[in-house]
Amino acid sequence: MSDTPLIMVAAGGTGGHLFPAEALAVELFKRGLRVRLVTDARALRYSGLFTPELTDVVPSETVRGRSPVALAKTALKLTAGGVKALMLMRRQKPAAVIGFGGYPTLPPLIAARLCGVPTIIHEANAVMGRANKLLSTRVSAIATSLPGVLDHAPALAAKATVTGMPMRPAILAAAGVPFVPPEADGTLRLLVVGGSQGARVMADIVPGAIERLEPALWRRLALVQQVREEDMARVRVVYDRLKINAELAPFFSDLPARLAATHLVVSRSGAGTVAELAAIGRPSILVPLPGAIDQDQFANAGVLERAEGAIRIVQPDFTPDRLAAEMSALAAEPLRLTTMATRARAIGTLDAASRLADLVIKVARG
Incomplete structure (x- = not known):
C-alpha cells in the first residue's frame, strides 16, 4: 500500500x-x-x-x-x-x-x-x-x-x-462570465429548472405565467426550461401557440454554461443550486420545495433573498399571476437585474x- x-x-x-x-x-x-x-x-x-x-x-x-x-x-x-x-x-x-x-x-x-x-x-x-x-x-x-x-x-x-x-470546474468557468443585462428592447434570457422534484410545478405554473405577460415581452423571450417527458407535450403546446422562442428538455448537460448565459433563473432552492447562483452571480426567483422536515430549501433561498440577489416565493404563492408580475417588473428594470446579480455574486465562494x-x-x- x-x-x-x-x-x-x-x-x-x-x-x-x-x-x-x-x-x-x-x-x-x-x-x-x-x-x-x-x-x-x-x-x-x-x-x-x-x-x-x-x-x-x-x-x-x-x-x-x-x-x-x-x-x-x-x-x-x-x-x-x-x-x-x-x-x-x-x-x-x-x-x-x-x-x-x-x-x-x-x-x-x-x-x-x-x-x-x-x-x-x-x-x-x-x-x-x-x-x-x-x-x-x-x-x-x-x-x-x-x-x-x-x-x-x-x-x-x-x-x-x-x-x-x-x-465543479464547469461552475468555476461559468463564474468568469460577467453578467450583461438585457437591453431595453433586446432579448431576455430566462432559464427555468426544477430538478427531479421540481420540474412538475414549473410545468404547471410557468407556461401560464408566460401567457399572462405582455405580447411585446413574448417576442423578447429566449426561454430554456427543464421539462419532464410526461409534461413535454402540454408545455410545448402553450409556447408554440404564443410563438415563444423556447428550448425544452428533461435534462441539460451544459447547465453551468446556460446559467452563465441567462438574465433570470426560476428554480427550486437546493443547496447546490443556491451555491452555484451565488458563485456565478445570477438573479433568480426561487421556489423552495415544500413539505421538507428541515425546511432547508426555504432557508437556502432566504440567504440569497436577504442578500437581495433573489426573490423567494413559497409554493402556495407561486401562481401564474404572481410569477408573471415578478417577471414583468424585472424585465422592465435591467438595472435591478444587474444589482441582483452583483449582490448574489458577493456571497459566492x-x-x-x-x-x-x-x-x-x-x-x-x-
Whole structure:
C-alpha cells in the first residue's frame, strides 16, 4: 500500500452530494493525496471522477417511513453498512473521512470514529440535515457552505469552519462570465429548472405565467426550461401557440454554461443550486420545495433573498399571476437585474474546495 495519505469522502449517489465531493477530490489529488469515494449503490450509475477502482459501495438506506417495519428495515440496512464500513476502514486505513450529508454517510463516518480515524462533515444547507445532526457531536470538525448554520449551537459552532460549497470546474468557468443585462428592447434570457422534484410545478405554473405577460415581452423571450417527458407535450403546446422562442428538455448537460448565459433563473432552492447562483452571480426567483422536515430549501433561498440577489416565493404563492408580475417588473428594470446579480455574486465562494482541503489536511494531521 502507498505511503501517501488516503482521504475517504463519503457521499450519497446523487449529484447534490457527489459534485462537491468530486470538487474536493480534485483539489486533494492536486496536493498529492489519494482519495476514495464511499457511497451507496446509486453512484454506480455516475460516470464522473470516481471510477469503480476508486469507489467502495457500502449498503445504506434513508428513513422512508415511521412505521415499525420501515424503521426496522432502515436499521438493518444501516447496520449491515456499518459492518462493511468497519472492515473497509481497517483495510484501507484512511488518514481522515469526510461526509457530505445524507444517510449513506452514517456507516462510514461511524466506522471511522470507532477506528479512531479523524472525521469531518460538510453541511451544504443553511440548516443542518438529519444525518449530519446525528454525526455532529461525534466528528472532529464541521464545515459549512453558509455562515450562521450553527449560531444556535455554540458547542458545535466552536468546531465549525465556513468553507463554502466546493464547485465543479464547469461552475468555476461559468463564474468568469460577467453578467450583461438585457437591453431595453433586446432579448431576455430566462432559464427555468426544477430538478427531479421540481420540474412538475414549473410545468404547471410557468407556461401560464408566460401567457399572462405582455405580447411585446413574448417576442423578447429566449426561454430554456427543464421539462419532464410526461409534461413535454402540454408545455410545448402553450409556447408554440404564443410563438415563444423556447428550448425544452428533461435534462441539460451544459447547465453551468446556460446559467452563465441567462438574465433570470426560476428554480427550486437546493443547496447546490443556491451555491452555484451565488458563485456565478445570477438573479433568480426561487421556489423552495415544500413539505421538507428541515425546511432547508426555504432557508437556502432566504440567504440569497436577504442578500437581495433573489426573490423567494413559497409554493402556495407561486401562481401564474404572481410569477408573471415578478417577471414583468424585472424585465422592465435591467438595472435591478444587474444589482441582483452583483449582490448574489458577493456571497459566492469560488475557493471553497481549497478551503475545505485545508481543513481536511489539518484534521488528518491531528
